[in-house]
Amino acid sequence: MRVVLINPRFRLPIDTRTSPHLGLAYLGAVSERRGDEVRIFDADVEEQPLDEFMQEFRPHVVGITANTPQVKQAWRHAAKIKAVHDVPVIIGGPHPSVAAEDLDFESVRQAGIDIVVRGEGEESWIEICDRVEAFMRDQDDFSTKALMDPAKGIWDDCLGITYQSSDGEIHRNPDRPVIADLDSLPWPAYHLFKMEGYTNLQPATDAVDGSKSFSILTSRGCPYRCTFCSQSIMPIKWRSRTPENVLAEWRHLVEEMGAQEIGVLDDSANIRKKRLHELADMLIHNNLNHVPWIFVNGIRANLADYDLMSKLKRAGLRRTAFGVETGNPEILKSIDKNIDLDTIRAAFKTCKEVGLETIGFFIIGLPGETRETMQDTIDFAIELDPLIANFSMMTPYPGTAVYEQVKRQGRMLIQDWEDYVFFEQQARYEMGDMTAEMVEEMYRKAYRQYYLRPSPIIRRVKTKDFWANLPRNMRIASRTFVPKKEKTDLRKKIEAEALS
Ligand code: B12
Numbered sequence: 295m296r297v298v299l300i301n302p303r304f305r306l307p308i309d310t311r312t313s314p315h316l317g318l319a320y321l322g323a324v325s326e327r328r329g330d331e332v333r334i335f336d337a338d339v340e341e342q343p344l345d346e347f348m349q350e351f352r353p354h355v356v357g358i359t360a361n362t363p364q365v366k367q368a369w370r371h372a373a374k375i376k377a378v379h380d381v382p383v384i385i386g387g388p389h390p391s392v393a394a395e396d397l398d399f400e401s402v403r404q405a406g407i408d409i410v411v412r413g414e415g416e417e418s419w420i421e422i423c424d425r426v427e428a429f430m431r432d433q434d435d436f437s438t439k440a441l442m443d444p445a446k447g448i449w450d451d452c453l454g455i456t457y458q459s460s461d462g463e464i465h466r467n468p469d470r471p472v473i474a475d476l477d478s479l480p481w482p483a484y485h486l487f488k489m490e491g492y493t494n495l496q497p498a499t500d501a502v503d504g505s506k507s508f509s510i511l512t513s514r515g516c517p518y519r520c521t522f523c524s525q526s527i528m529p530i531k532w533r534s535r536t537p538e539n540v541l542a543e544w545r546h547l548v549e550e551m552g553a554q555e556i557g558v559l560d561d562s563a564n565i566r567k568k569r570l571h572e573l574a575d576m577l578i579h580n581n582l583n584h585v586p587w588i589f590v591n592g593i594r595a596n597l598a599d600y601d602l603m604s605k606l607k608r609a610g611l612r613r614t615a616f617g618v619e620t621g622n623p624e625i626l627k628s629i630d631k632n633i634d635l636d637t638i639r640a641a642f643k644t645c646k647e648v649g650l651e652t653i654g655f656f657i658i659g660l661p662g663e664t665r666e667t668m669q670d671t672i673d674f675a676i677e678l679d680p681l682i683a684n685f686s687m688m689t690p691y692p693g694t695a696v697y698e699q700v701k702r703q704g705r706m707l708i709q710d711w712e713d714y715v716f717f718e719q720q721a722r723y724e725m726g727d728m729t730a731e732m733v734e735e736m737y738r739k740a741y742r743q744y745y746l747r748p749s750p751i752i753r754r755v756k757t758k759d760f761w762a763n764l765p766r767n768m769r770i771a772s773r774t775f776v777p778k779k780e781k782t783d784l785r786k787k788i789e790a791e792a793l794s
């Protein structure tokens with residue numbers, strides 16, 4: 295079958311870095327293994343209009359991914375596709391997977407969407423494609439209406455999906471068990487992407503951009519449930535690939551794809567330290583440690599001891615992120631991170647001792663915050679002094695405990711899913727005495743106080759990236775430090791397109 299997988303256009307309203315969508319890369323890989331002819335349409339980098347592409351390729355199945363700020367654009371794409379030709383349109387990703395808030399229903403009710411896949415997608419996707427193909431074999435004329443006819447019962451026992459049958463009824467089938475053996479998955483199909491169109495997620499090597507940077511996922515899920523974290527895709531069970539399996543993909547990325555740096559995208563890569571020790575040994579023994587790599591998303595600070603971090607450093611690890619979130623002990627307790635400030639201090643100290651660069655993720659405006667607790671966070675960031683301090687304003691994503699709390703006790707300041715981004719300089723909710731104005735002021739203060747110190751400025755101006763991308767860096771700086779209320783040009787353009 296001809297299959298297309300779409301990443302809807304929604305560049306962040308900052309000059310963000312882009313990389314191929316790993317979820318679609320996995321879906322593309324399993325589709326190719328099924329024998330399909332696969333195209334990825336990443337609207338962020340694609341020049342051709344979607345309807346023109348659809349006319350040319352005439353796919354048999356369309357899959358669209360959506361996180362929360364992307365979902366409305368995904369619906370618009372679906373409607374556009376249906377206007378070109380009758381094809382089943384499936385949506386998946388973090389947003390429609392939030393069944394707790396009926397967000398699967400919300401998507402399946404949209405005109406262009408036939409089926410929602412909830413959670414991890416590979417097995418559901420293949421099963422859907424198998425069923426569509428089997429149905430098509432028996433038909434002279436394909437119609438989605440017939441495919442979704444409840445009398446045919448095609449979807450009755452397909453796990454992990456929510457769908458609307460052609461009589462208008464919505465069905466939520468039981469969840470699909472997670473993929474037990476991650477080694478059984480093929481590697482992400484990067485060859486389907488226009489790699490030259492991307493930058494990279496988190497440059498570890500100064501000024502290396504483009505297709506020379508690749509992401510890898512060595513484990514899925516996270517056993518923790520922090521109150522602000524959107525965990526709709528992966529259940530609480532943490533699963534990992536074997537070190538041998540990861541090593542084989544790593545070798546492929548370095549030796550065949552020419553990777554000059556690698557970003558590990560796991561939510562919590564160091565849940566089992568033994569596994570990482572083994573992987574590190576293998577990278578060293580196989581001479582793959584000359585390619586720098588980083589933990590992009592944060593590892594657990596309570597599991598980052600000296601032995602592990604020094605071994606990882608020898609294995610090529612250049613930089614690691616930690617989700618610090620807050621510098622106030624009470625707020626830290628309240629977000630169920632299951633960690634304390636001293637453990638975080640110790641992890642940063644260890645990294646510095648072994649010569650690793652660090653990234654700290656901090657949140658401004660968690661429930662219960664005051665001006666003082668937010669200042670504690672800024673002070674703690676300065677004390678830890680990571681290479682990169684990333685402050686974001688608390689954005690309550692549906693399905694999280696904070697979302698529930700804000701609905702109960704706070705005032706949500708956004709109604710539109712497209713506003714669910716956290717780098718737009720605007721507070722998304724208020725609670726008690728914590729006003730939007732206060733949070734926005736403390737957010738800007740955090741960046742000013744952290745970055746307008748001599749050491750970060752010197753570190754920054756010494757990099758090639760700073761000078762090579764000077765205009766972009768200046769734009770980011772002015773947007774971060776200076777208050778700004780109006781929507782960005784890109785947002786306006788997308789909205790205008792939607793109305794046209
Ligand atoms: C890397 C990453 C990024 C990167 C790159 C994203 C990319 N191009 O892939 C960057 C830094 C750009 C980024 C930005 C943002 N991100 Co982000 N990101 C991640 C992260 C850490 C890993 C993504 C990943 O590769 N996962 C692994 C792959 C295999 O999973 P997946 O993509 O979800 O796909 C699987 C399923 O979802 C499903 N599926 C997905 N799509 C489809 C489609 C079909 C048809 C089917 C059948 C199935 C299916 O099947 C896939 C395979 O199993 C996740 C956390 C996480 N654990 O996923 C957060 C996460 C996705 N991001 C999140 C958020 C909030 C954002 C931002 C909105 C933050 C912001 N700055 O405001 C932006 C939005 C940017 C945008 N343009 O859309 C949230 C999303 C929550 C939500 N409700 O939407 C997550 C879940 C983090 C979290 N725990 O809170 N992100």
Ligand code: SF4
Binds near residue numbers: 516517519524525617
């Ligand atoms: S913030 Fe990190 S530790 Fe907490 S639930 Fe999310 S991925 Fe897990």
